[in-house]
Amino acid sequence: MLLFGVPIGLALGAPNGHTALLAFGMPIGIAIGLTIGGQKDKKALMEGRQLNITLKDTFCL
Secondary structure, eight states, rough: OOOTTHHHHHHHHHTTOOGGEEEEEEEHHHHHHHHHHHHHHHHHHHTTSSOOOOOOOOOOO
């Protein structure tokens, strides 16, 4: 989010003087991060480097 989103938001907003567009880059950074993270997870799974754990539903109100 910070590596991609903030610079994209600044690049869109700085020339026009609209610093509010900084927040526009955040969802773009999140999308890029999810894509890269998903690819890394798939690669780790194929290489057998993932932990074999089961998460239990422990959330209580």
